[in-house]
Amino acid sequence: MSTPGYLDSASSEPLHPAARETLLAALEHGYADPRRLHGAARNARLMLDNAREVVATCLGVRPDEVTFTPSGTHAVHLGVLGLLAGRTRVSPVLAHSAVEHSSVVHAGDWHGARGGAVVELPVDLEGRCTTELPDGPLGVIAVQAANHEVGTIQPVAEIASASDAPVFMDACAAAGRVELPTGWAAAAVSAHKWGGPAGVGALLVRKGARWRHPFPGDDRIDERSLGFENVPGALAAAAALQAMTAEREELAARQHATVARIRRRVAEEVPDVEVVGSADHRLPHLVTFSCLYVDGEALVTELDRRGFGVASGSACTASTLQPSHVLAAMGVLTHGNVRVSLTRDTTEEQVDAFLDVLPGVVASIRADAGL
Amino acid sequence: MSDSAEPTTWALEIDCRGMRCPAPIIELAKRHTEVSVGQLVAVVATDVAARVDVPAWCRMRGQEYVGESVADDGTPAFVVRRVS
Missing domain, CATH: 3.40.640.10 (Type I PLP-dependent aspartate aminotransferase-like (Major domain))
Structure with a gap:
């Protein structure tokens, strides 16, 4: 656990x-x-x-x-x-x-x-x-x-x-x-x-x-x-x-649906966000999105303060200080990037709690940047 | 022009030398309206993420990414045409 x-x-x-x-x-x-x-x-x-x-x-x-x-x-x-x-x-x-x-x-x-x-x-x-x-x-x-x-x-x-x-x-x-x-x-x-x-x-x-x-x-x-x-x-x-x-079939179906929900809610509730990767032909348990004008390190740090552990492909979060070569090759935004991936015992409540705090965290980082 | 280093003229140069992501994109968002529709804006940036993020911003905001050029001192300049 x-x-x-x-x-x-x-x-x-x-x-x-x-x-x-x-x-x-x-x-x-x-x-x-x-x-x-x-x-x-x-x-x-x-x-x-x-x-x-x-x-x-x-x-x-x-x-x-x-x-x-x-x-x-x-x-x-x-x-x-x-x-x-x-x-x-x-x-x-x-x-x-x-x-x-x-x-x-x-x-x-x-x-x-x-x-x-x-x-x-x-x-x-x-x-x-x-x-x-x-x-x-x-x-x-x-x-x-x-x-x-x-x-x-x-x-x-x-x-x-x-x-x-x-x-x-x-x-x-x-x-x-x-x-x-x-x-x-x-x-x-x-x-x-x-x-x-x-x-x-x-x-x-x-x-x-x-x-x-x-x-x-x-x-x-x-x-x-x-x-x-x-x-x-x-x-x-x-x-x-x-x-x-x-347990793969059951777990994959459940996680696929949860990630579909994350993709939908993030796109609807966070302004100026880009949810990337294939919407359907994808792994069941992970999703990546980038928030315009947001510092990836600040985003990961603020989410951590609220108890959420996520990864990021933004340059400021990498030991190399290079943006993710994956995001760069795709041509999608590299800053303000977050990857959310579910464990086999991640609950719907935990996902909801994350989705509930995310728009406010993004808005406050943007406000700090004068936007 | 995308792959050439040929100098181009632009109506506005935004100096983002030394800034880290996402600061150059924030400057671009704040200042691109200083030029008229149809004119060019150059984001002059040392941060490597700008090479990806300026075109991505253009795609997301419906602006036109013209390509990469260089400023007078050889710093990469990412050129955008304001279309709206």
Whole structure:
């Protein structure tokens, strides 16, 4: 259970009750090195294999296609760079949508600094990536399942069928929330986005995909992983995903309707506001809007004072002091930006309380600016 | 003109050097009516968010975004035509 006004599940979903129980039990028994040949090790190995099997079933892949990683970001780096390493004879070009998570952008920068090339695929005003690909051979195409800031679902399958190049899909924002698309060669997911513990991600590599380790590698059970496995974390992540998958249909329908209500009320009750992203073809649990003439940092701070925790893509709230590259690529207002995202136990009353204070908070910040 | 750095003449230059978001857009909203309909206003801003937010403001307020130019000292100038 999270703090009542916590509306930032897209940054991190609170630990699912199913994951809490599993994590505590697994911490007790899952300490040993799963590669060793003794009883405690066999226990750990059994737990790891169990976790892998559950994650595979929930995400619609085979167990040997799942590699646990220390984070979603690490899985993204392994996925993007590993597919590129398998394509060196074809093309050094990484094409990625202009609204990818920074982990994909950083992998691209790293690739570029080592002689590779990177091209950006433009998006429309709703943040949807083009399906028209640049001419010439491409090494890898990276496109997210759904956008982490505005929720727009991306045309992954269409892009995959438009090119011979393997597709890397960042599914960190979407996994556990919606059914994943098909057509990709490798993908990354992150457990703390679906109510698992932090410090657990997974790299998915489809059978037959040409993937080569882009880093020094290791001698673990799974050739794609690095370092000692976080067995309790992986098992708790699997338990959370299994629980989220079981309740997904009901939860998604409920959250989708609540977000539709937020979109409507914000547009009606806050003057000069732009609610962004796709209204329908989107993740169920999040919504982003920008308020004209409002300082994003002031908005987040004032909402926090009233007990509401929200994220912002405005430059003044970022460590880099750059506006969100997602909002910039879409061409929507970057200042006065707020992202609201629901946890599985966010209530209608909490959402109403937020919507009731928002117009007054925006009006008072505008008044302070002399408007 | 959108992608060129060719100097253009405008009826009003709003100096937003050193201001952070959303201050340049607030200045634009307050002062764009100082020019007649059809005339150009340049928002001269060092803040990188202005590159996105000036065109977005134009779209939201029904004004015309003409493109990016430069002020005399080379600072980016975001040019708007008042249409209403």
